[in-house]
Amino acid sequence: MAFSVISSFLPLAQSAPAGGGLAQFLPIILLFAGMWFLIIAPQRKRQKQHDKMITELKTGDEIMTSGGIFGTITNVKDDRFVVRIADNTKVELSKNSIGSRVTQSED
Missing domain, CATH: 1.20.5 (Single alpha-helices involved in coiled-coils or other helix-helix interfaces)
Structure with a gap:
C-alpha cells in the first residue's frame, strides 16, 4: 500500500520544472x-x-545624555566627559552616553 502511494507521486516529482x-x-x-x-x-x-x-564637543557645550539628563561639559578627557548637572554637582560620563548637543535658540 505504501509503495503504491509513493510510486504515484514519483512522476510528479520527476516532472517538476528545473528553475534557475x-x-x-x-x-x-x-x-x-x-x-x-x-x-x-x-x-x-x-x-x-x-x-x-x-x-x-568641547568645554562649555550643553549636552543631554541618553538618559535625559541635561548638563554642561566642564572637562574633556580621552574616553569621557566631566559634566556639571547642578551647582556643585559634577559627574563623569562615557562619551557613548551623550545623546545630543543642546542648542539654544536666540529670542
Whole structure:
C-alpha cells in the first residue's frame, strides 16, 4: 500500500520544472537589498553624525545624555566627559552616553 502511494507521486516529482538557481534566490536578494536601504544605511548615517558630534564637543557645550539628563561639559578627557548637572554637582560620563548637543535658540 505504501509503495503504491509513493510510486504515484514519483512522476510528479520527476516532472517538476528545473528553475534557475538565481531566479529562486532573487526575492531573497531583493529583500536584503530593501532592508539595507530602509534600515541599515540610515542607521549608519545617523551613527556617523553622532560620532562627529561627539568629537566636536568641547568645554562649555550643553549636552543631554541618553538618559535625559541635561548638563554642561566642564572637562574633556580621552574616553569621557566631566559634566556639571547642578551647582556643585559634577559627574563623569562615557562619551557613548551623550545623546545630543543642546542648542539654544536666540529670542
